[in-house]
Amino acid sequence: MYLNNNSANCTWRSLARNKLLNFAYQFGLERAGRFIFKNYLTVLNYHRIDDPNRHGFDSFKPNVSARREDFAQQMDYLMRWFKVVSIQEIVRWLDGKSILPSHAALITFDDGYADNFLNAYPILKERNLPAVVFLTSGHIQNDAPFYWDLVAYCFYHTPQDTIIFPDGHQEHWNNKTEKDRVSSNLIEKLKILPDDEKTAWIARLPELLNVSIQKGYFKSLMMNWDQIREMNKNGIDFGGHTINHPILTRVSLRRAEDEIAGSRTRIEDELGKPILGFAYPNGGKADFNQEIEHLTANSGYRVAFTLLNGPTSFGEAMQNPYAIRRVFISHKHTLAQFSFLVNGFNRYRPS
Numbered sequence: 001m002y003l004n005n006n007s008a009n010c011t012w013r014s015l016a017r018n019k020l021l022n023f024a025y026q027f028g029l030e031r032a033g034r035f036i037f038k039n040y041l042t043v044l045n046y047h048r049i050d051d052p053n054r055h056g057f058d059s060f061k062p063n064v065s066a067r068r069e070d071f072a073q074q075m076d077y078l079m080r081w082f083k084v085v086s087i088q089e090i091v092r093w094l095d096g097k098s099i100l101p102s103h104a105a106l107i108t109f110d111d112g113y114a115d116n117f118l119n120a121y122p123i124l125k126e127r128n129l130p131a132v133v134f135l136t137s138g139h140i141q142n143d144a145p146f147y148w149d150l151v152a153y154c155f156y157h158t159p160q161d162t163i164i165f166p167d168g169h170q171e172h173w174n175n176k177t178e179k180d181r182v183s184s185n186l187i188e189k190l191k192i193l194p195d196d197e198k199t200a201w202i203a204r205l206p207e208l209l210n211v212s213i214q215k216g217y218f219k220s221l222m223m224n225w226d227q228i229r230e231m232n233k234n235g236i237d238f239g240g241h242t243i244n245h246p247i248l249t250r251v252s253l254r255r256a257e258d259e260i261a262g263s264r265t266r267i268e269d270e271l272g273k274p275i276l277g278f279a280y281p282n283g284g285k286a287d288f289n290q291e292i293e294h295l296t297a298n299s300g301y302r303v304a305f306t307l308l309n310g311p312t313s314f315g316e317a318m319q320n321p322y323a324i325r326r327v328f329i330s331h332k333h334t335l336a337q338f339s340f341l342v343n344g345f346n347r348y349r350p351s
């Protein structure tokens with residue numbers, strides 16, 4: 001998953017900008033700078049493919065990258081204007097064994113949610129598109145939730161309109177918007193807590209919000225190894241995303257190494273083939289550094305992905321294959337916004 005503080009604002013400025021973008025998209029203006037980005041690798045970053053507003057969606061909504069039908073449209077756009085490559089083709093190119101086509105694009109997913117198998121995979125398979133899914137291996141086929149999904153679940157199901165935290169701090173909400181704000185603030189707060197403290201907070205949350213959790217609920221939120229093996233037989237590659245999804249700069253180097261190497265070993269054991277790629281959890285500027293890049297290289301990965309704004313030039317990728325940029329996709333993006341993002345319009349904005 002990826003968290004940032006830029007919540008979508010619905011001001012007249014953003015509405016006007018969207019109108020302008022839609023207008024520009026009608027005329028193909030998003031491709032105006034296409035020649036500049038000819039020798040660039042565009043890596044798309046998805047998390048979940050689902051409808052966050054469907055009845056019963058009770059996990060963390062910002063982790064939804066696209067609804068199924070939007071994802072299909074986005075894939076059609078990519079097929080029309082880009083050359084979609086696999087992670088294996090990228091590694092062959094890095095090894096000097098082949099060339100990368102102009103306007104190369106790689107489709108990636110982080111975390112390993114079941115909707116990747118249920119909703120994204122049929123669309124990819126139908127179009128014969130390769131992709132790579134970075135798995136948080138400790139959460140696969142396991143009932144332990146990611147903390148952001150547990151927080152979202154508890155706030156969705158709580159009968160209360162107040163929470164009293166273990167430190168005595170109290171929050172109250174009068175409506176859904178206020179409740180969402182309390183829930184988002186808690187996730188932001190948890191994100192920067194040391195792991196032990198975070199675990200202790202999370203363990204208390206269902207009780208604090210008077211929520212019971214059905215056994216196995218979170219297990220079915222994630223893919224299982226049989227689904228992963230089936231996808232792997234049909235053109236989808238898998239990569240590491242740690243075992244437990246810590247932000248690697250916030251844990252000891254020893255722990256970071258275990259997390260990076262451990263997810264690779266587990267996935268290789270399950271799939272019986274070498275794993276090439278890794279994605280840094282959260283992937284922002286503060287979430288990895290040169291030491292983490294070295295650990296990733298030494299753990300046997302050939303390439304690693306960040307969430308700094310992409311695309312990455314072929315020269316940059318060749319020079320450092322352990323800091324490849326990506327284009328973050330959100331379910332809030334329209335097709336026009338998507339088209340501008342994949343055509344490099346955010347590349348030189350601060351990540």
Ligand SMILES: [Zn+2]
Nearest residue numbers: 001110111281
């Ligand atoms: Zn993640």
